[in-house]
Amino acid sequence: MPLGNLESLRYFLPELAITTTILLLIVVHVVGKNRRSPAAALLALVGTGTALLFAWMTPAGEGMGLFEGMVVLDGFAVFFKVLTALATAIVIFMSIDCLELADRTQAEYYVFLLSVLLGMFLLSSATDIVMVYLALELVSIPSYLLAGYLKGKASSTEASMKYVVYGATASGVMIYGFSLLYGMTGSTQISEIGRVLTMGTVPLPALLAAVMVTVGFGYKIAAVPFHMWSPDVYEGAPTPVTAFLSVGPKAAGFAILVRFFYTVFASPGDADGMWKLSSSVDWPFLFAVMSAVTMTVGNLIAINQRNVKRLLAYSSIAHAGYMLMGFVMLSTAGLKAILFYLVVYLFMNLGAFYVVVLVENGSRSEDISHFSGLGRRAPLAAVSMAVFLFALTGIPPFSGFIGKVYLFAEVIHQGVYWLVLVAGINSVISLYYYARILKVMFLEDPTHTGELSVAFVPKVMLAILVVPTLLLGIYWEPVIRIAESSVRILTN
């Protein structure tokens, strides 16, 4: 039985911490004299850190329904809460270091960032479609504002506008799908919807509902063909926001994608660690095709990009494609591989964007030519970037390799060889454009002379991001164990 509203508050400390911080930020903004003082950033950092600690320490147990069954507290939710809070904390550091944002009012920026964080917390634990929809909007609407935060810069405004139009359409289609599910089952609880669908249903409406819901979730993880917004949004948004959108909401999107489809359209199978379809909707095949197309489109278009931010946007589309491979396997091992990959992806992708922010600070541009000779101008940043790019490619001994090994191994284990083949070819393609940045950084002469000075805090942050990227390539046991136990709770 899910807990009532009052009893649930005890287990809701992370979310309460975030909400309190949001309110405090508004007070700071009103009371404070200097709109650009770093107080807001520090406050946001403390709030995020507190939420992270609370999320980490909450006893997850077997999965406990909270607030009359609106959300659930289980290991899976806790995993994603910690992951997204960590991403937010890193992005806050990145935002402090970003010159582009320095001359803007600070408090609102962090209010939006923390609102998205709250949305991501709720999205990864939602078990009722009303809650799913609200959480998704709570992730989306502040994201639109963050993308357009550089008011007066045309590309930022364009990013925001495109994001709104695509986002509104996607969530409109998604909620149509929800209404079909509600009509078919008479319940808004996803476990109940799943139970009723198991008892047999008319195929076409169920398929239609699955496809429509996929539009909403696919838009959040930026999977092809719902990716059209992402290159423009990623290019136009302030770089820390781009980094944030490519990791945080994407992870939360995967969380709800997995929870929703593995509850509504699949149920634990007879064999250990395997799942079976609970209705006649063959969604794994649809998603397998989507996965292959997503990684191919992302990688092929990335080849031609000269703007590094845009290049990383396409690369993050490709990475969503890799992760979708684990999603279609209907096995605990596949889900475990996604969770592990998300951890690895968090460090390497945020790291790469961190270096972009530093280079951008020096040159006010993300064009690849500004990276030339970075190896000499800022050796630490260049070497870190090399580590992140190698990891993104998936070359041993970097962590990206281990992430891919788990994904590929599970696909091979399930005998879906064509998908592995596509993914393999894609990894090779991605090597080309990642290596191009490396070539520009280390082999070309600097077009801009003078050392690119990197302050102390960014140096420490780069080190903090490099260490896990390297370490998880050599010693990944603890993380994979956490991922495994987080997924196992989903089967109960």
Add this chain to the structure above:
Amino acid sequence: MTGPADVIFYVLAALTVGSAIFVATLPNIIYAAVALLFTFCGVAGLYVLVSADFLAATQVLVYVGGILVLIMFAVFLSNRISSVKLSNPVHFRLPAAAICLTLFGVLAYTAISPAFVLKQEITYQPTTARIGELLMTRYLLPFEVASVLLLAALIGAALLSRPDRPDIPRPDMEEPK
């Protein structure tokens, strides 16, 4: 079989769909906004017909009273909005029509398919008290989350619409591409 309720239903449906067609096809945006008024009212009527009285009232208050007026204001306040040439040219008429018709077929088939849990008869009871009760009990969390969402949206709207403060330097306009 056909009672007065059915007749009312078809009248309302015709009103809704008919005015929606006008919204989509009228070239003048102000006329389209007026047509939208009838669409919203038609939907409100449909809500009444299925005994969703609170929803119908909300529909009128929020959509007709709020959003539509807002759209009108936006239209009136924007310079030259009626003289702007629409920038989305019509290409691929045939494929688009084919896709739309297919989609319509699928949606229509879904709507009449026996997949849905049907209520045998509608009982006309006031729903407002029950909704209020549910908002304070079962749906308390979504209710509270909605308030955070609205807060963020409000702050965002204020941020986007206010002029840049003098103490904050105006950013350079976009660099040429």
